Amino acid sequence: MxxxxxxxxxxxxxxxxxxxxxxxxxxxxxxxxxxxxxxxxxxxxxxxxxxxxxxxxxxxxxxxxxxxxxxxxxxxxxxxxxxxxxxxxxxxxxxxxxxxxxxxxxxxxxxxxxxxxxxxxxxxxxxxxxxxxxxxxxxxxxxxxxxxxxxxxxxxxxxxxxxxxxxxxxxxxxxxxxxxxxxxxxxxRGLADWQVRKVTAYMRDHLDEPIGLDALADLIGLSRFHFCTAFRQATGSTPHNWLVGLRIEQARRLLADRELPITEVALAVGYETPSSFAASFRKLVGVTPSGFRQRI
Structure with a gap:
């Protein structure tokens, strides 16, 4: 500018x-x-x-x-x-x-x-x-x-x-x-704590929506490239993996409600298909969403 x-x-x-x-x-x-x-x-x-x-x-x-x-x-x-x-x-x-x-x-x-x-x-x-x-x-x-x-x-x-x-x-x-x-x-090096909190809060508020890197970078006034680098330096995680972690964390809470279909849980945390949700969930938790529900 x-x-x-x-x-x-x-x-x-x-x-x-x-x-x-x-x-x-x-x-x-x-x-x-x-x-x-x-x-x-x-x-x-x-x-x-x-x-x-x-x-x-x-x-x-x-x-x-x-x-x-x-x-x-x-x-x-x-x-x-x-x-x-x-x-x-x-x-x-x-x-x-x-x-x-x-x-x-x-x-x-x-x-x-x-x-x-x-x-x-x-x-x-x-x-x-x-x-x-x-x-x-x-x-x-x-x-x-x-x-x-x-x-x-x-x-x-x-x-x-x-x-x-x-x-x-x-x-x-x-x-x-x-x-x-x-x-x-x-x-x-990396983002300040308040910047990580701001990005995390935005992710949590929009878990059921597509979240792009440009939107996250704009939150704290950085370019997409510098945001990705600084975020990883601050958290040890990529923005994508951080978002996936938040989505699966929320999914675990929702799965405790046995009246809520797994398909609706998937949609509520931003997955368009049950299969993509199951793959991400199993990668982080070690079991499928239905297997996790059976254990709780």
Whole structure:
């Protein structure tokens, strides 16, 4: 995801041109010309957003909506759920499709503010934010909720709180959503524990459906190739074998209900035919599903 060449426009102005209303940016800028909005809302969006000056961080309120970003062959997708964030790094452009209406709040983060924090964490090395779309980060989302609450409060204590909370947000972005974070993760090898938990939870919630590698990789913002490598480093298992293990684990529980036909158990854990289910079950458990049921 590269940057546009030429002069970039301000992010609030660019958003105002494609939304049904302008972002209600708080008049007073923070240190480094970073700007905030309180919680607000806009309707559906189906338009191209040009490259912008500064970084845009968004969190969401209210009813979830599907959200998709596309540029050429690149595509990121998510949902505007509470506890998630979207990051549009400076210079990134593309088409946005949001079902809408949605509740949002924004942080328009200047490159200066990002650099000041990055210098402390990365020892002067350049840090680039990663694109995120409806990405789960409850910590960053909660900080943004607090910022939105106090964004327009004029007293000195609120201003101090907002400045310090903004530094905390930027630190979280660098730690979890930047090139610096990617280097740190590579040094640790594999996925973080929360990433394994997120992938596992998704698998458990969709055991009765086909689950592709692309969908799993998108959950944690990795390419398919890097996801497979990192998952195996973290768990000692391929994503496929991990999924099979979860399916057979659930099948063992379902088989305890003798009123439930084995064919329905197979369908409930994602197998289209009893024969493929029996083969997988026997490989892991050592007996067929019917043999297992007889033993319990």
């Amino acid at each position: 590269g940057a546009e060449t030429g002069i970039l426009g301000s992010a609030p102005d660019a958003l105002a041109r494609i939304l049904d209303q302008a972002p209600p940016v708080v008049e007073d800028a923070l240190r480094g010309q970073t700007r905030l909005t309180g919680p607000w809302g806009h309707g559906a969006l189906h338009d191209h957003l040009p490259a912008m000056e500064g970084h845009v961080i968004i969190t969401y309120y209210g009813e979830p909506q599907d959200i998709v970003w596309r540029r050429g062959a690149e595509r990121l997708a998510g949902a505007t759920r509470s506890g998630t964030i979207t990051i549009i790094p400076e210079g990134h452009e593309g088409r946005w499709d949001i079902a809408g209406p949605i509740g949002v709040s924004h942080v328009f983060l200047s490159r200066e503010r990002l650099r000041d924090c990055a210098d402390q964490l990365a020892g002067g090395r350049p840090v680039e934010l990663l694109s995120r779309v409806g990405f789960e980060d409850p910590a960053a989302a909660r900080i943004m909720e607090l910022l939105g609450r106090d964004a327009a409060v004029a007293d000195i204590s609120a201003r101090l709180f907002v400045e310090q909370a903004t530094d905390l947000l930027v630190t979280q972005l660098i730690r979890g959503h930047s090139s610096f974070a990617a280097l740190q993760q590579q040094a640790r």
